[in-house]
Amino acid sequence: MDNAAFSITQMRVSYARKEVIKGVSVSIMPNTVTALIGPSGCGKSTFIRSLNRINDLIPSFRISGDIIYRQKDIYDKETDVVELRRRIGMVFQKPNPFPKSIYENIAYGLRIHGLNIKDTIDETVESSLKKAALWDEVKDNLKQNALTLSGGQQQRLCIARTLATQPEVILFDEPCSALDPISTAKIEELIHHLKQSYTIIIVTHNMQQAARVSEYAGFFLLGELIEFGKTQELFTAPKDKRTEDYITGRFG
């Protein structure tokens, strides 16, 4: 598929010789939400963490296969990893704001890329917080330490921080697993809005969540992508017996 955001062929990943992704091939469409489901340890987190090369930080990480993003192999020697990570943002499982003010959390991404005009930073901080549906709650306390926010607010701040550097893709690695249902609903709504402008890939344990937010869905099991397709089809008429067993809760 030529217009795909990601075209991945035969991705294999291992940590210290233990293979955790065993030949996954898939194409991810731009400006869609793709959900990845599967039991713990099935490789879905490793999969999306390989898409922005954040797994490079793990010394024993090895990868092979073609991982093409917009016609370029992201594991090519020529790839500028720093630039890649700016274009492919990531929101992590546990909210991880910097131990600084709310304002500085968002300004950081701009400053490290050389932007130092105060007015522009101010504007971006405001617009990012608005997009992340956090502005109204924090607009009077931008100087406040981000660690004083609630878990749900912290996660939305992390989303705002990601939005500030204007990525093309946002990877969500189980963004709601540490949050209460109300915060979860807010984040889901947010993802729903964001898909107009971004390509979104979300890993989740929560199948209702996958069904609610995504257009495409993939089911991972033991390092393999068992099934991939339109979310509705995957959930209503799974082709593979294992997918059906998982989504109907017969194992997991």
Next chain:
Amino acid sequence: MNKRILNKRLDGLFKVLGILTTVFGMLVLLVLFIDVFLDGASRLSLGFFTSFPSRKPEAAGILSAWVGTLWIMAVTAFIAIPLGIGSAIYLEEYAPKNRLTALIEISIANLAGVPSVIFGLLGLGLFVRWFNLDRSVLAGGLTLAILVLPVIILSTREALRAIPFSIREASYAVGATKWQTVYLQVLPAALGNIMTGVILAMSRAVGETAPLITIGALTYIAFLPQPPVILSGEFPFIRVGLQGLFDPFTALPIQIFNWVSRPQKGFSVNASAGIIVLLGITLAMNSIAVIVRYRQRKKTRW
């Protein structure tokens, strides 16, 4: 006896034991304080700080000693802090995890446990003789710098390690380079604990006597190292220079040691007064470390 009652009694017993062992440490310090204070407090006066040592105990002071200590500490800090923090950052954030790194790490841990007199011998051979620095401020400062270096490296690494990996991930994920991540996120977050370690290491160096005696620091000095800034009446009115680095020195613990070893009663009073000053410096530094750590803890709760 019933098992439950026994457990309860044991529980109570350990509580009492715990309190006793804690109080023991405090008591020792308190007794030391009171004893030294009773002996030396009468000698503490402005004159004591502004007089050079003398053959007459009542005229002797610690001017050259505390100025020497200040010089030595400045040199030690200037060398050991950047080297120590730099090494720790490299080892913790940059170094590949291989056998060479492991060897370096073990060496540093061992160095931290080497008796200080051995560092003195190294200083004597290396700085005093080989570099021909003689018994200068620079030689003393360098010797103490290599003494506290491993301690600073270890405590800084500990501080860096306490910063959650998730913060580094967050920084990389918005497109930061390694140096930006270390300099703008990890270091500031770890700064409180790094400072605590550095201050504690320096407060240990303040009291070190053995290495300075080993390199041959003088015990009787009736002049000061040339100050780094000299004001004068003539043009250009100010002279800045580090000539003082090459001047001989004495330091507080050496002065105290010297006085203690003299037979006259007056000198032992002087020694006690000197000890009060030294203890005061150490306590002040340790209190600063406690305050820095407390404020850091209040600021960041992960």
